[in-house]
Amino acid sequence: MSNMLTIVKTTNPKSKPPQNQLGFGKHFSDHMFIMDFDLENGWHSPRIVPYAPIQLDPAAMTLHYSQTVFEGLKAYRTEDGRILLFRPEQNLERLNQSNTRISIPPIPEKDVLEYLKQLIATDHDWVPAAEGTSLYIRPFIIATEPNLRVSPANTYKFLIILSPVGSYYPEGIHPVGIHIEEEYTRAVRGGTGTAKTGGNYSASYKAQEKASAHGQSQVLWLDGVEKKYIEEVGSMNVFFKINGEIVTPALNGSILPGITRKSIIEMLHDWGMPVAERRISIDELCQAYKENTLEEAFGTGTAAVISPIGEFAYNGEQMIINERKTGGLSKKLYDTLTGIQTGKLNDPYGWTIEVK
Template identity: 65%
Template sequence: MSNFDLTIHESDHKKPKPQTDQIAFGRTFTDHMFMMDYDTGKGWHDPRIVPYEPVTLDPASMIFHYGQTVFEGLKAYRTADDRILLFRPEKNLQRLNQSSDRLSIPPIDEEEVMGYLKELVKLEREWVPETDGTSLYIRPFIIATEPSLAVAPSKTYIFMIILSPVGSYFPGGIHPVQINVEDQFTRAVKGGTGMAKTAGNYSSGYQAQAKASETGNADVLWLDGIEKRYIEEVGSMNIFFKIDGEVVTPALNGSILKGITRTSILEVLNDWGVPVVERKIAIDELYEAYQAGKVEEAFGTGTAAVISPVGELNWQGKQMVINNREIGPLSQELYDTITGIQRGNREDAYGWTIEL
């Protein structure tokens, strides 16, 4: 299969583009979507770009019963000189295959799918908003479609890519968030699906998020599922702490998602010569460092926000106010650097962006 096999059916009814200040995350979708099918014995086939529309599935489709699905999230950005840039999309496709392997889903050809993704975004380039802080969110995903109630991997799948223009994650600027440290519910354990980007990982966190919201917290900091002691990640973000001049982030252990932004931040910090280490860090160790006045900054990293500074952590009735609830200088410079590269305002010395 090659990109020349791609068929494109353009929509006859184009939707009106939303005003930038009226875009809610994940509520508005573009005119077209990408689809490709998989059948055992035939492999992935029939790549096509079609008008965005509902999908019809058999009620016995295995996605509904056993949750065999994976997804990704990345963005396209419009530069000041009207170019369209993708940020490290090859990393997302690599991770999609890693997630698929864990969920027993057949791998995609990353090079071919990259070509299909580019063609879809090119077709929808007018949907990429131009206001600073906005972007076109890209959601590739795979679902199991075989109509069967047998507990076994599906023999058929659909791979799709849908696009959604999104506004600034931080209207009015970056504001440090308040986070609750979760010590009751478990997000993932080593050997489970925590390192995969799959649907159940997110819905199983809703109760913890609701509990956090009831006490005024914006998100949840997950601890390990065995001892409820070691820090893992925040909701849909990885977590970093600057402690006594050194940046610390939990080491990937099989239950933590390998974030694309996390990887980029580590590379930038190493390039800047900032001491940074990936290791196990316990919540009580962090609290002791806080009491000693050594916790200088904390921030989450992810595709949606890039950098989300943490102004307060709440753990077992103990309150940790970080940097007077203000964004720290390192967090700010990292945010400016990554977003500057993504939007073409700063030199991409790392070769991370792909221009369409």
């Protein structure tokens, strides 16, 4: 089995969607990356091939027991036409942390970073240039062994697919409304909340339906044990500015360790504005609202980068934040982080990597 990357280019390139109608995750580029795992050869046969359906045995274990992990990161087009990746090594490190939790064999991170760069170089003309657009990169691993026993598979596929995207939220950078969920649970200590595994996401749909029925965009998740402490918003980490203090829930064993979250904490530390990583209860949030000290709230994630929160709905009451306008801190973080990501601003942290 070879470990040399092979590239087979498409003979039938697709037409590209207009850059102002990209949406999120609807369009896919001309090529994809695949490699295989088996017990004898480990990860092998890395290859870039034309984007096409894959064949799976109907008993493939991922279809039954959801043994799967994924990542999400982006490539950005700079004004002078270069392509930048944002902290990709962090995503591959987290992918291996997810692999550990879901009993999937680790990937060779350095090799995979090279394969990823080669894939983007192959589809370089799929990185859009319009304001707010980027190329969303989705690495994922699926268990392929055809067997119904309830235990880790012996064979896997690792794939990377690429999707040119606009803004994740149709509302764009405008603040969104958030439904505080008290019935459904996203994750609990000892569960899979810290891993990017599929089961966490489909498990959230029911609460999202409730949020939508209440006219809100996203769900705020409380902890699974006491239903009291704030964990995440939708599929994002969450930050608050309360009476001048910037707070985000501490990584407690059920919260996803976001790379945007980490970058924001590092930036704010650099700006002399330390972030308190601690428990924050829904009662504290309500109290701050009553006392007029809840200054800002925002979600953070790769897809949206910063998503300001304009309203929380809780127990039939509305908490309007900053008159539903994007707050100064949210705006500054968004502008700085997207500025670094797109090369408009200097990158003092060495977070961006150019794809040649």
